Amino acid sequence: MNIEQLLDICQSCGRRPVMISSGNAAVIAVAGMEGRLFYVHDGQLVSLFRPEAAKNISTAKTGYFNPGGDGLWPAPEGTKFGYEYSTGSWRVPAAITSAQYEIVSQSSNSLEIAAEIDLVNNQQLGIPCRFIRKVSVDEVDGQTVIRQCDAIEYIGICELARGTFSIAPWSLSQFTVDDRTIARFGDPGTPIRDLYMPSGDLLASDGETVTMKHDPVNRIQLALPENSRFVELILPQRNLQITRTVSPLAPPLLPVDIADYPPDAEPGEPVRLSIYNDPSGFMELETVGGCPADLTPGAVLEMNTLNIIKAC
DSSP, rough: HHHHHHHHHHHHTTOEEEEEEEEEEEEEEETTTTTTEEEEEETTSSSSOOOOHHHOBBBTTOOOOOBBBBEEEEEEESSSSSSOEEEOSOOOHHHHHOOOOOOEEOOSSSSEEEEEEEOOOTTOOOOEHHHHHEEEEEETEEEEEEEEEEEEEEOOSBBBTTTTOOEEEEEEEEEEEOOOOOEEEESSSSEEEEESOOOGEEEEEEEEEEEEEEEESEEEEEEEEGOOOOOOEEEEGEEOOOOOOOEEOOOOOEEOOOOOTTTTOOOOSOBBBEEEETTTEEEEEEEEEEEEEEOOOTTTEEEEEEEEEEEE
């Protein structure tokens, strides 16, 4: 899939793509497709793009059409505070799949888009929000540098008390992989938490960096603490290295758990970085923001992610 094909498909389906660029580096934001961001390096589309998501509508009957790219979701996914099980079974909320982002501001290499999204968690608590995505792209010495600020603004009128909710911005960036792909992250010397199948046989460490092979059979997800420092993909088939880091949380934000646990489960250990392996042939590099103890009207929960794409 090249850039022109992505733009043509999204435009013909009324998905409202808009592109910002710097040299041969670019980001395409698709305002009518969950506000997804698609990365371009050296004039080539790097992110996974699935045309069926542009051509179809996700519903409880049709199932979820994954657009690829980089999506902004609310964390957590599961547990009693999660947003993917509020109807009793896993689904992406219609408020997210049907969200219509609008352009707030735009320059040649930067963009801000936003959409109002009403969330309902597994406690049946409604949380009206505004999802905000600010992104800039620069080509620096042949590297693509993409800075993202993903935020969730609470636009409700009631203060939510500690212990009744959990919410944080969560950026999930998807890339096509094969059996030569290697994921990497910093080794803080702490145990890795597997959110699906065990990852042990896929991992190797030199004491500073852990490498992970792509698994074409099982769903694998690693929950990583902030001191893992970075998550990274090496794509030999495309001669690319994609590295993501996340900025420390500003007080009073605290990290949250993203685990895909049953809707009656308590949250586990907090997560700032994650790597997800899907047997269908893609992997995700994920960064997670934080949540305050109490949620007051007008609160803005921001997360800053730096993406660097270069030849490896």
